[in-house]
Amino acid sequence: MFGNLSDRLIETFKGLRTKGKLTPADVDGTVREIRRALLEADVALEVVKSFTAAVRERALSDEVNKALNPAQQVVKIVNEELIEILGGQQRRLQFAKNPPTVIMLAGLQGAGKTTLAGKLAKHLAGEGHTPLLVAADLQRPNAVNQLQVVAEQAGVAVFAPEPGNGKGDPVKVSKQAVKYAKDKLHDIVIIDTAGRLGVDAELMQQASDIRKATDPDEVLFVIDAMIGQDAVTTAQAFQAGVGITGVVLTKLDGDARGGAALSVASVTGAPIIFASTGERLDEFEPFHPDRMASRILDLGDMLTLIEQAQQNFDAEEARKVAEKIATDRFTLEDFLQQMQQLKNMGSIKKMIGMLPGAGAMRQQLDAFDEREIVRTEAIIQSMTPAERQNPKLLNGQRRLRIAKGSGMTVTDVNQLIARFEQAAKMMKTVARGGVPQVPGMGPIPGAGFGGGRGKQPAGKKKKGSKSGNPAKRAAENARLAAGGAAQAPAAGSGFGLGGGAAAPGGLAGDELEQMQRLLRGGR
Numbered sequence: 001m002f003g004n005l006s007d008r009l010i011e012t013f014k015g016l017r018t019k020g021k022l023t024p025a026d027v028d029g030t031v032r033e034i035r036r037a038l039l040e041a042d043v044a045l046e047v048v049k050s051f052t053a054a055v056r057e058r059a060l061s062d063e064v065n066k067a068l069n070p071a072q073q074v075v076k077i078v079n080e081e082l083i084e085i086l087g088g089q090q091r092r093l094q095f096a097k098n099p100p101t102v103i104m105l106a107g108l109q110g111a112g113k114t115t116l117a118g119k120l121a122k123h124l125a126g127e128g129h130t131p132l133l134v135a136a137d138l139q140r141p142n143a144v145n146q147l148q149v150v151a152e153q154a155g156v157a158v159f160a161p162e163p164g165n166g167k168g169d170p171v172k173v174s175k176q177a178v179k180y181a182k183d184k185l186h187d188i189v190i191i192d193t194a195g196r197l198g199v200d201a202e203l204m205q206q207a208s209d210i211r212k213a214t215d216p217d218e219v220l221f222v223i224d225a226m227i228g229q230d231a232v233t234t235a236q237a238f239q240a241g242v243g244i245t246g247v248v249l250t251k252l253d254g255d256a257r258g259g260a261a262l263s264v265a266s267v268t269g270a271p272i273i274f275a276s277t278g279e280r281l282d283e284f285e286p287f288h289p290d291r292m293a294s295r296i297l298d299l300g301d302m303l304t305l306i307e308q309a310q311q312n313f314d315a316e317e318a319r320k321v322a323e324k325i326a327t328d329r330f331t332l333e334d335f336l337q338q339m340q341q342l343k344n345m346g347s348i349k350k351m352i353g354m355l356p357g358a359g360a361m362r363q364q365l366d367a368f369d370e371r372e373i374v375r376t377e378a379i380i381q382s383m384t385p386a387e388r389q390n391p392k393l394l395n396g397q398r399r400l401r402i403a404k405g406s407g408m409t410v411t412d413v414n415q416l417i418a419r420f421e422q423a424a425k426m427m428k429t430v431a432r433g434g435v436p437q438v439p440g441m442g443p444i445p446g447a448g449f450g451g452g453r454g455k456q457p458a459g460k461k462k463k464g465s466k467s468g469n470p471a472k473r474a475a476e477n478a479r480l481a482a483g484g485a486a487q488a489p490a491a492g493s494g495f496g497l498g499g500g501a502a503a504p505g506g507l508a509g510d511e512l513e514q515m516q517r518l519l520r521g522g523r
Contacts, residue, residue: 006296008037009078016071027059030074042259044232047085047266054081079293085262086289091246091271096217099187100132102178104214106207106242107222108234109195112250114143116222116276117192118150119284120248123274124188125156132186134177135160136170136210137194147192154281157186170194171209178214191216204241211242218245220273223264225249231259235268246273249287265289330424332388336380339373378406379416391417 162168
């Protein structure tokens with residue numbers, strides 16, 4: 001959504017990094033480029049003016065002049081001002097003190113209200129609530145049927161007493177739904193209202209009547225993030241006619257310029273509460289202004305990425321896999337399970353896009369084919385359990401059978417096995433505290449620990465005296481050969497390497513062994 005805007009802003013900041021001090025001319029040039037980038041992204045003109053004025057004022061202040069790195073300070077200022085126009089602090093749903101909490105959805109036709117109703121219901125059900133979807137859009141053809149299908153997919157209840165298609169009173173249905181929710185102990189009611197192709201008096205009156213009849217705790221304006229400047233006009237009309245308390249952005253996964261997202265919160269004063277990031281019901285997330293600003297500036301969104309991982313990854317399963325990797329028992333079956341968990345997190349492209357600096361890989365991400373994971377699954381699932389446990393069984397005949405069973409080629413099977421063996425080797429090196437050698441790269445400078453050639457493992461160093469006196473060295477070596485200890489080190493010279501009793505300033509044998517195990521990572 002914000003790809004072009006991100007590219008323009010990043011390119012603008014590149015010119016500042018070479019300057020040790022910023023002059024007023026540098027600041028004006030940077031602000032001018034930011035203004036152009038925002039206008040090209042279809043951000044409302046009044047928002048652009050206030051944003052660039054705030055950035056310019058702060059960039060010319062002592063806040064930047066006294067900074068050790070003026071370029072980074074300007075990026076910080078732009079980031080903070082972006083957070084401000086996106087709403088500042090994250091705003092959560094306001095729940096009623098006495099259930100049910102009534103949430104009314106309003107917006108234009110085609111904005112995605114019905115699908116979003118299902119996403120919101122599934123999200124709330126995942127937090128332990130019992131939502132009820134209400135089919136109050138009785139005019140759009142098959143709107144009631146669509147909501148029923150969405151409710152079934154989300155695994156939530158739906159209240160649809162009228163068939164719709166132009167029949168029924170939406171105000172009456174909404175009132176009945178609140179009573180029904182109280183009787184059936186649903187703590188949240190989500191009312192899907194009708195939309196129109198444009199803002200008109202009939203739409204506003206109907207939405208206003210539903211609001212008066214149900215007294216909702218939240219009126220969420222659902223807006224298509226791809227419609228550009230018209231989003232601001234529409235939002236202002238709904239604010240005046242219905243009175244919205246929050247905004248939900250849909251189709252944030254589109255390739256539009258994204259000006260609506262940067263304009264609507266600032267213009268209406270209503271915070272953005274949720275964002276829809278895809279077509280699936282689970283591609284829905286609370287809106288965090290600070291995280292969105294970081295994504296726009298290509299600073300990454302690690303918090304959202306971590307939250308998605310925590311929701312989809314089984315901690316116990318991850319622990320077992322880590323143990324298998326460390327003990328060289330990681331199999332293709334484990335590899336398949338890990339890929340399936342990764343796939344459950346959603347789009348790989350989106351996850352990589354949340355990493356800092358991902359903007360530099362945008363072309364590679366666009367060319368990435370996510371169906372490659374499905375093909376890999378097909379290959380592994382065409383193997384027998386024994387073959388998954390022991391890839392060494394895969395001779396030429398078996399690989400040909402697997403290729404035919406998965407609809408792939410023998411070359412694809414060979415490449416998968418090679419990638420798996422390489423990945424397992426790298427993960428094993430990391431698990432043992434080493435630094436893996438990345439294909440195509442030389443040894444990592446300074447990474448002399450963990451798997452380095454020519455080095456003996458910890459605790460297995462060649463024993464012997466290091467004395468420069470030949471007679472003394474011979475005597476100490478004789479003691480070592482007889483099972484004794486070399487001369488204990490002086491206090492303060494490090495850990496004692498004696499075998500039994502503690503030497504002055506050293507450690508006893510069992511303490512030394514524990515310390516060595518600790519230094520080796522607990523092994």
